[in-house]
Amino acid sequence: MEVDFEACKACGYCASVCPVKVFAQGTDINKKGYAPYRAVKQEACTGCLRCFYMCPDFCLEVTGSARAGNIGGKT
Ligand code: SF4
Numbered sequence: 535m536e537v538d539f540e541a542c543k544a545c546g547y548c549a550s551v552c553p554v555k556v557f558a559q560g561t562d563i564n565k566k567g568y569a570p571y572r573a574v575k576q577e578a579c580t581g582c583l584r585c586f587y588m589c590p591d592f593c594l595e596v597t598g599s600a601r602a603g604n605i606g607g608k609t
């Protein structure tokens with residue numbers, strides 16, 4: 535998973551639904567004045583896509599292990 539830095543509103547929904555705690559809030563501020571979340575534990579991602587469907591601003595791009603065949607994997 536990758537977070538779109540400029541689109542993220544730092545609501546934290548992705549972090550709240552991720553069962554393996556892939557996301558953590560960063561410290562850099564984007565143009566909207568938010569400190570976006572980042573996918574800091576990519577290797578733990580199971581590809582469940584909970585974050586992808588939860589994000590209200592469509593900030594998440596499916597990359598890495600989520601794309602590599604874990605889609606639909608057990609969580
Ligand atoms: S796809 Fe699932 S495991 Fe991967 S980052 Fe999103 S919520 Fe977490």
Ligand code: SF4
Pocket residue numbers: 537538541542543544545546547548549570571588589590591592593594
């Ligand atoms: S759910 Fe979307 S907008 Fe909210 S913190 Fe996560 S990536 Fe950012």
